[in-house]
Amino acid sequence: MTAPRFGHVDPRDLALFTDRYELTMMQGYHETDYDPLATFSVYFRSLPSDRGYAVAAGLEQVLAALESLEFDGDALAFLADQGFDNDFLAALESFSFSGEIRAVPEGTLIFPNEPILEVTAPILEAQLLETLVLNQVGYQTLVATKAARMADVVARRGDDQELVDFGSRRAHGVDAGLKAARAAYVGGFDGTSNVLAGERFGMPTYGTMAHSWVQSFETERASFEAFADSYGDDAIYLVDTYDTVAGAERAVAVADERDVRLGGVRLDSGDLIELSKAVDDIVGDAGIVVSSGVDEFFLRDFFDADGIATAFGPGTALTTSKDAPSSGVVYKLTAVERDGELEPSMKLSPGKVTYPGQKETYRVERDGSYVHDVLATREESVDGRPLLETVVEDGSLVADLPTLSEVRKRTRRQLERLPEGHRRVSDPDTYEVRISDGLEALRQRTEREIVDRERKG
Amino acid sequence: MTAPRFGHVDPRDLALFTDRYELTMMQGYHETDYDPLATFSVYFRSLPSDRGYAVAAGLEQVLAALESLEFDGDALAFLADQGFDNDFLAALESFSFSGEIRAVPEGTLIFPNEPILEVTAPILEAQLLETLVLNQVGYQTLVATKAARMADVVARRGDDQELVDFGSRRAHGVDAGLKAARAAYVGGFDGTSNVLAGERFGMPTYGTMAHSWVQSFETERASFEAFADSYGDDAIYLVDTYDTVAGAERAVAVADERDVRLGGVRLDSGDLIELSKAVDDIVGDAGIVVSSGVDEFFLRDFFDADGIATAFGPGTALTTSKDAPSSGVVYKLTAVERDGELEPSMKLSPGKVTYPGQKETYRVERDGSYVHDVLATREESVDGRPLLETVVEDGSLVADLPTLSEVRKRTRRQLERLPEGHRRVSDPDTYEVRISDGLEALRQRTEREIVDRERKG
Numbered sequence: 001m002t003a004p005r006f007g008h009v010d011p012r013d014l015a016l017f018t019d020r021y022e023l024t025m026m027q028g029y030h031e032t033d034y035d036p037l038a039t040f041s042v043y044f045r046s047l048p049s050d051r052g053y054a055v056a057a058g059l060e061q062v063l064a065a066l067e068s069l070e071f072d073g074d075a076l077a078f079l080a081d082q083g084f085d086n087d088f089l090a091a092l093e094s095f096s097f098s099g100e101i102r103a104v105p106e107g108t109l110i111f112p113n114e115p116i117l118e119v120t121a122p123i124l125e126a127q128l129l130e131t132l133v134l135n136q137v138g139y140q141t142l143v144a145t146k147a148a149r150m151a152d153v154v155a156r157r158g159d160d161q162e163l164v165d166f167g168s169r170r171a172h173g174v175d176a177g178l179k180a181a182r183a184a185y186v187g188g189f190d191g192t193s194n195v196l197a198g199e200r201f202g203m204p205t206y207g208t209m210a211h212s213w214v215q216s217f218e219t220e221r222a223s224f225e226a227f228a229d230s231y232g233d234d235a236i237y238l239v240d241t242y243d244t245v246a247g248a249e250r251a252v253a254v255a256d257e258r259d260v261r262l263g264g265v266r267l268d269s270g271d272l273i274e275l276s277k278a279v280d281d282i283v284g285d286a287g288i289v290v291s292s293g294v295d296e297f298f299l300r301d302f303f304d305a306d307g308i309a310t311a312f313g314p315g316t317a318l319t320t321s322k323d324a325p326s327s328g329v330v331y332k333l334t335a336v337e338r339d340g341e342l343e344p345s346m347k348l349s350p351g352k353v354t355y356p357g358q359k360e361t362y363r364v365e366r367d368g369s370y371v372h373d374v375l376a377t378r379e380e381s382v383d384g385r386p387l388l389e390t391v392v393e394d395g396s397l398v399a400d401l402p403t404l405s406e407v408r409k410r411t412r413r414q415l416e417r418l419p420e421g422h423r424r425v426s427d428p429d430t431y432e433v434r435i436s437d438g439l440e441a442l443r444q445r446t447e448r449e450i451v452d453r454e455r456k457g
Numbered sequence: 458m459t460a461p462r463f464g465h466v467d468p469r470d471l472a473l474f475t476d477r478y479e480l481t482m483m484q485g486y487h488e489t490d491y492d493p494l495a496t497f498s499v500y501f502r503s504l505p506s507d508r509g510y511a512v513a514a515g516l517e518q519v520l521a522a523l524e525s526l527e528f529d530g531d532a533l534a535f536l537a538d539q540g541f542d543n544d545f546l547a548a549l550e551s552f553s554f555s556g557e558i559r560a561v562p563e564g565t566l567i568f569p570n571e572p573i574l575e576v577t578a579p580i581l582e583a584q585l586l587e588t589l590v591l592n593q594v595g596y597q598t599l600v601a602t603k604a605a606r607m608a609d610v611v612a613r614r615g616d617d618q619e620l621v622d623f624g625s626r627r628a629h630g631v632d633a634g635l636k637a638a639r640a641a642y643v644g645g646f647d648g649t650s651n652v653l654a655g656e657r658f659g660m661p662t663y664g665t666m667a668h669s670w671v672q673s674f675e676t677e678r679a680s681f682e683a684f685a686d687s688y689g690d691d692a693i694y695l696v697d698t699y700d701t702v703a704g705a706e707r708a709v710a711v712a713d714e715r716d717v718r719l720g721g722v723r724l725d726s727g728d729l730i731e732l733s734k735a736v737d738d739i740v741g742d743a744g745i746v747v748s749s750g751v752d753e754f755f756l757r758d759f760f761d762a763d764g765i766a767t768a769f770g771p772g773t774a775l776t777t778s779k780d781a782p783s784s785g786v787v788y789k790l791t792a793v794e795r796d797g798e799l800e801p802s803m804k805l806s807p808g809k810v811t812y813p814g815q816k817e818t819y820r821v822e823r824d825g826s827y828v829h830d831v832l833a834t835r836e837e838s839v840d841g842r843p844l845l846e847t848v849v850e851d852g853s854l855v856a857d858l859p860t861l862s863e864v865r866k867r868t869r870r871q872l873e874r875l876p877e878g879h880r881r882v883s884d885p886d887t888y889e890v891r892i893s894d895g896l897e898a899l900r901q902r903t904e905r906e907i908v909d910r911e912r913k914g
Contacts, residue, residue: 002858006521007639007657009631010467016653017631019623020664023652028670028687038673064463078656123673130667131651134626135634166476169591170783172637172776174466174474175630177592182464194588195480196473199535200464207477210587212790213485215802216495216580219914230485242805242911250914269806316783319629325782326627326773333669345672348699349726401459454699457676457707 009175011068015095016075018131023079027088029124036337038123039358040130042116042137043332048145048324052428053109053418055148055411056116057186058140060106061179062133063397066097069128097125101392104361105402107144107186107410108387109418111433113375114361115388116141116329123336130331138327139176140183144411146321147187149296150314152415152423155188157303162311164206165192166291167319180319186407188415193313201404206313208266214241224254234263236289239279244270248279252286262286264310273307280308289313295322296425334358344446355439356446361387370417376436466632468525472552473532475588480536484545486581493794494556495580496815499573499590500789505599505781509885510566510875512605512868513573514643515597517563518636519590520854523554526585554582558849561818562859564601564643564867565844566875568890570832571818572845573598573786580793587788595784596633597640601868603778604644606753607771609872609880612645614760619768621663622649623748624776637776643864645872650770658861663770665723671698681711691720693746696736701727705736709743719743721767730764737765746770752779753882791815801903812896813903818844827874833893 009017029035047054071079071092079089099121110116116137119126147163154161165184168177181197191204198205209227217223224237237254239247248265255262264287267275272290279288290302291313299312316322334356335342344356355375362374362384376382391399402410421429435443466474486492504511528536528549536546556578567573573594576583604620611618622641625634638654648661655662666684674680681694694711696704705722712719721744724732729747736745747759748770756769773779791813792799801813812832819831819841833839848856859867878886892900 002860004517004521004524004854004858005657006468006471006518006525007632007635007654008467009635009653010465011463013653014463014631016656017625017634018652019625019650020652020655020662021650021667022664024664024688025666025670028666028684029673031687032683034673034683036673038669040669060461061463064461067461068463075656079652082652082655082662123669127667127669131626131634132631135628135631138627139629168474168476169588169788170595171592172596172629172782173632173635174471174589174592175464175632177474177588178464178466179630193476193478195475195477195536195539196466196470197464198477198539199473199532200462205477205539207479207481209482209485210478210584211804212495212497212580212584213482215790215804216486216491216493216793218795219910221914226489226491227485230488231481242907246911316785320782322783325629325777326779328773331626333672336673338675347668347672397461401461403459450699453676454703457678 012072014065014132015069015071015128016078018128022127022130023084025127026124027084030088030091031085035122035124037120037342038126038333038337039118039120039335039342040126040331041118041334041359042133042329043114044110044112044327044329045352046112046328048327050323050426050428051145052422052424052431053111053145054141055144055187056104056108056110056141057106057144057183058137059103059117059391060401061136061140062117063391063401065132065136066392069095069097071095096395097121098395099125099392100390102388102390104387105389105407105410107407107414109414111373111431113355113433114373115359118358118388120358134329134331136179138329140179141329142321142324142327143180143183143318144187146318147184147189148411148415149425150299150318151188153296153299153303153425157300161309163189164311164313165189165194165318166313167315168194170316171319176319182404184318185404186411188408188412203404208236209238211238211241214238220247221250221254224251225258228254228258228260233261235260236264236266236287238268239265240267240269244275245278245282248282252282264289266291268292273302273305276307276309287311291315293317300425344442346446346450348447348450355435355443357439357442359439363387365417368417369419372432372434374434374436375439377438377442380436380438382436469527469529471522471589472526472528472585473535475585479584479587480541482584483581484541487545487548488542492579492581494577494799495583495790495794496575496577496792496799497583497587497788498575498791498816499594499786500571501567501569501784501786502809503569503785505784507780507883507885508602509879509881509888510568510602511598512601512644513561513565513567513598514563514601514640515594516560516574516848517858518593518597519574520848520858522589522593523849526552526554528552553852554578555852556582556849557847559845559847561844562846562864562867564864564871566871568830568888570812570890571830572816575815575845577815591786591788593636595786597636598786599778599781599784600637600640600775601644603775604641604646605868605872606882607756607775608645610753610756610760610882614757618766620646621768621770622646622651622775623770624772625651627773628776633776639861641775642861643868645865645869660861665693666695668695668698671695677704678707678711681708682715685711685715685717690718692717693720693744694722695725696722697724697726701732702735702739705739709739721746723748725749730759730762733765744768748772750774757882801899803903803907805904805907812892812900814896814899816896820844822874825874826876829889829891831891831893832896834895834899837893837895839893
């Protein structure tokens with residue numbers, strides 16, 4: 001009998017978490033004895049629908065991965081088996097990242113074409129990172145953005161309600177469960193239901209009871225009594241298993257009989273707005289947790305209709321970024337070394353404008369509000385605050401990493417400076433990203449040069 | 458300086474990959490000294506939009522997780538820190554799964570309300586599994602279904618084109634990257650670009666070159682020459698970096714000059730249908746790989762318009778199940794022990810019909826075609842082929858696990874028996890799932906009994 005395989009990814013495996021073409025190209029570079037310095041830029045071509053901004057997240061995971069990126073004996077044996085050459089594999093044995101990474105700090109608001117990070121390294125190294133960087137940064141940025149949209153609705157319309165990630169079960173695999181919890185926190189959530197995420201990232205965890213608790217006892221009342229006996233003061237009771245209003249009354253009655261303080265009730269089905277009002281009259285000062293189908297659109301409608309809650313538990317919509325499950329974030333070669341110099345490079349895409357070369361993004365602020373950004377070449381100096389920081393130099397981490405709480409505060413601080421029109425959850429205003437004169441000139445010159453070269457080639 | 462944390466999940470961590478409420482309830486059961494046997498059923502309430510069927514996948518990961526499910530010292534220390542009681546934690550120290558799992562084999566077509574698996578165990582054990590089971594089975598079932606839809610369009614309309622998962626970079630984290638590759642294979646794909654998935658699950662890996670390869674050389678021609686020199690016969694050239702038709706001509710010319718056999722060209726942007734025809738005239742017998750924006754709808758349109766290809770590389774749409782990123786799969790208590798007997802249980806949801814008790818699904822076939830299914834109680838015997846198998850008994854694996862190739866063949870075999878109307882990629886016919894007389898009577902009786910008990914409670 002074959003033993004079942006879970007398919008874990010551990011730190012020693014990350015070098016193989018890559019598309020085969022990366023290794024194919026790396027072997028090609030190795031065999032051609034051609035390993036120019038190259039810059040790859042990670043950015044969104046456009047924001048997902050209804051997004052007026054995105055919240056950069058996932059950089060810490062890229063930095064952690066870099067530190068463990070190596071090809072051990074098992075990896076090399078597998079690659080030999082897959083047909084890679086011994087000479088190339090011998091070179092991989094001593095693989096380690098030696099390049100530079102510039103990035104915006106996590107929690108930075110970003111807009112189309114603005115680098116989330118730029119990798120500059122020998123192309124053989126830089127190429128390997130593509131799949132993993134996009135996988136980690138793309139997903140966390142999606143979820144941090146989704147979370148920030150919800151947190152921002154609560155900040156603007158709500159009454160300081162807690163937001164807790166309840167979506168591990170619907171996340172795409174275990175890594176997504178953990179990273180969604182982290183990214184939700186970056187976006188402004190207060191915690192997660194996922195215990196392992198709490199352990200890994202030090203964020204608060206939350207959780208009370210499911211319908212199965214209520215069902216497993218002879219009656220709902222018996223289930224509440226058992227819970228009150230176990231948990232005493234401040235417990236939260238799930239009241240919609242059979243009849244929500246009756247359940248809320250029962251929770252109040254049981255707390256009263258057992259002489260414990262009612263923490264609150266949770267509503268997980270039905271017309272949550274109407275039920276929240278009905279239940280509010282019953283539970284008094286106790287909390288009301290609302291947890292089914294919660295997303296930014298729900299929250300907007302909930303507050304519009306004067307729903308009453310002390311906490312929300314978004315799940316599926318958060319961890320799958322349900323209305324925009326894919327980020328479209330790319331990892332594009334923007335410069336390559338020729339004759340000892342980094343020269344701008346770009347793909348020619350009909351209908352798509354791409355910007356070559358290493359870049360800097362400048363944010364222009366007036367009276368505490370963001371006015372517009374300027375995307376410029378790295379060499380230019382333009383008005384505004386530059387967003388990119390050098391975090392890795394010669395393969396070593398050179399920046400102090402912020403704590404997750406600091407990142408979370410950055411997101412909030414930046415959102416407060418973004419005019420409200422860009423923060424609307426539907427049909428937001430487009431934030432202006434100007435292209436500097438230097439970058440536009442570089443783009444035109446690079447395009448002309450490529451067309452000329454290809455004509456001759 | 459704090460070291461960056463990737464947030465890995467290793468086998469010893471899986472017990473903590475759970476929603477905190479599971480542990481809260483478990484502690485409550487422990488303190489109440491109440492640990493009845495319980496059955497939880499995993500199923501879809503309804504299929505995602507445009508789906509006429511789903512392909513069950515992910516069982517192997519559940520079985521693997523069960524074998525490693527334990528609370529080690531670190532886990533217990535963390536839970537103590539989170540406020541769980543010592544007495545409960547002492548009980549967790551000896552935690553292991555002792556129950557039964559019945560499941561449909563992976564690759565089985567399933568329909569709404571039909572159990573993908575049923576867990577029967579002391580409730581304290583069964584409760585712990587919820588988050589992880591939904592996370593693994595839900596996601597893989599989504600991707601296997603998406604993949605099967607694409608493979609089925611190719612099988613019915615195409616010319617035996619290869620299908621390769623190119624979507625790791627857009628998957629939600631590293632676990633999703635691996636599990637998507639596996640589930641895609643279950644659904645009928647031929648392989649993946651993800652090297653680690655190839656290593657973990659023994660499936661073929663594919664990969665040639667990216668735009669960055671072409672850009673990194675002085676000219677496209679120089680890049681093709683270097684690739685031909687490295688890889689010789691049968692190499693595949695990405696031809697759309699600057700001008701697709703010129704690129705294809707160049708690939709043919711370079712292969713000719715270098716006296717190597719052209720493997721094929723890859724198209725990754727532009728009007729892929731028109732370009733595939735234009736390029737077909739140029740490349741002759743060599744392959745054409747199409748790899749941007751591929752999903753089942755694209756494939757249908759591609760074949761409708763007589764596009765020409767030898768392989769497809771779906772990415773984002775596959776690994777995010779883009780049009781339906783969430784499965785809605787649930788883990789519901791359907792029976793609980795009372796007075797030594799498993800009694801049916803259910804939540805009362807206005808507007809939703811749920812079926813209590815342990816179940817069996819029967820598939821009725823006529824002349825090699827599936828006609829309808831019957832959802833019945835476990836005790837009933839009904840015409841048709843029962844789908845559930847006992848895979849774990851007394852906590853031990855008792856079934857032979859099929860290889861991934863066998864699973865893949867099961868998917869294909871079952872799809873061939875499903876009438877075409879249910880296989881349409883848009884607006885498919887609804888496959889009939891009849892409810893047996895026994896199950897319908899049980900549902901009504903259970904509902905009546907709950908209403909009676911609650912009235913008294």
